[in-house]
Amino acid sequence: MDNFFIAYRDPLFGVIILFAIVFVISFSNYWWGVFKSKEEKQSIDKFVKKFEIVTDENEYKKLLEDASIPLESLALLAHAYGKGGDYEKAINIYLVTLKRVKGKDEKQYLLSTLGKTYFKAGFLRRSSEVFLESLHLHPRNEESLKYLTVAYEQLQEYTKAEEVLDSLEELGAKVGVQRAYLKALSTIKDSRLKEGEKVEKLLELSATAPFLKRKLFEFMLENGIKIEQNFFETLPFRGMMDLLWYVDFRVYDILTCKDPLVQQIAMARGLTPYVEPKSEALFALDVLGKLHSVGYTNASISFEYLCFECKHVFPIHFYRCPHCQSIDTVTIQTNLIKADHEENISFL
Template sequence: MDLFFLDYRDPLVGLIFITILIFVVALINYFWRFFIYKDEEEKLEKFIKKFELNNIHKDLLRDPNLSLDNLIFLASIFTRSGEFEKAIQIYLIALEKVKDKKEQEGIFISLAEAYFKAGFLERSKEVLLNALKIRPRNERALKLLKIVYLRLRSYKEVLNTLECLLELDEEVKEEKEFIKALIIKDQDMEQKNKLELILNLDIKDNAMLQRFIFENYQIIKEQNLFDIIDLLYKDQKLIKIDKQEYKEFFYALNLLPKEEKIFIKNQNFRMFKILKNNEFKVKMVFSYMCLDCKNIMPLFFYHCPICYSFNKCKILYEVKLDETN
């Protein structure tokens, strides 16, 4: 019996066993990768067919002579021009052609943005989740997914997405408090209780949350005038607050008692007051600039509709003659 075991202690026999073992593992790995790749390919094919649109030009776009770069460039042009249906169809055809995971990831995000801009939020969400399966730490996909969940009023999912962004060292503390306020506002309870819960959040130095509180509950929490100036101008109501900038603003609007005189340092307020006193029809006009992407929008935003950044809205204002009458 001992002689039997001694035979297997031969180094050559051991080397043969190791070689066979490596071959078997490599073979198993090959077949495993083959079936996984085939499964992924079938899933991608089902995904494409799920959202595919009828298009008489599909065969032309599937022409092998038409490169992937040309397809993506063409789709981006249609997206910028607002022809989202055409852009979506081209991105889906591009997905049929591409095999590289990194390229698939980029097309998934572009497709999700096209769906998002077209208003198909559920489809955009599904596409983004496919992109995140390829690379879970995709910051661009996570930021867009956050906005999609926000539009769908899925606030708990927004918080989960913010936790992922926190792992990527994104500064999301203020945004999390803002989303918590949205969750509270959405709950079925008395306004008084909602307000109490919201005021217990970390409000300090959170300009967007402070604006949200004023916009919904008319409570000013130490915020800068120029974070809510458009709301105050729209309301045209005096709010008693012991800050010089507020006093100048209300004095320019002729909302302070006539006997109260204030020197106006702000040039726009002073111009407005002088023109108003001389019976010119004037108004303040507001626009809103994102401090990150520098795009200017006609409406206020908590999240930039272009780059999806939070708390980057700067309110721009100017005095103009009112020519409506």
């Protein structure tokens, strides 16, 4: 016993015990830290999984088919996806919502909205099928009829489009301009007609729809048809400034025209000396004409196309607004820009 107490009082024994205690504490602390770190990681993964984007299509559909999600929330979510341009998800949500909805009015509304989403996504055939299904539920739905007309028009099924216009007309809608536009497109695409016959038909249509004279002018330019002066003088120049700006004098010499706007365009292009206009001139054309008169040629003009119905602006001309689908609502706007003298060389 005395020997034990002598060994216990040995300083070397105390050092060994101290290192043993330190080792046990360090070892325990290390593995406790590993355990807590793993537990914390699992907790974070579980939390993040609640907000994780579902990539599996089946899991995505199961999530949408959850009966606890209100139909109003699904419709709002689909609308948000559609606004953001994610049409695929918007369409999936609308399709799932259609399975759950029971009311006739709600189903008709969803079908109409789904048809517009397919239309915006570029699926014209599917869009037309959905609109037809919507019309089975509510034949007097003017919005579905309007979009169905446009879908058939873009599919170049002009006969069907005119049949839909008949239905719109029976509902009291004014379809004269749309009918003339469809007939013009149908005439241009009709391979059975000769060029001369197409020109005659387009002239007849433009008598009641003057904006179609621009369409006729474009058709004549594309096909190399000679433009007579008596026809040129009748054109709606305010709606054709962009074409007159780029028209080659070998195709038609605009200097022979006495219309004030055409003369302003000629002066702005530097084709004729600048003369102070007698009436109010367009700002960009007038400034450009004055710049040419003092020898400054580093300026030019660009065009923007405003729909006066929906107020959207587009970089290219349209007969039917790409946004609101209205016809003959374009207003040409001019902007002064720095001239680009670089020549584009086509490899075709």
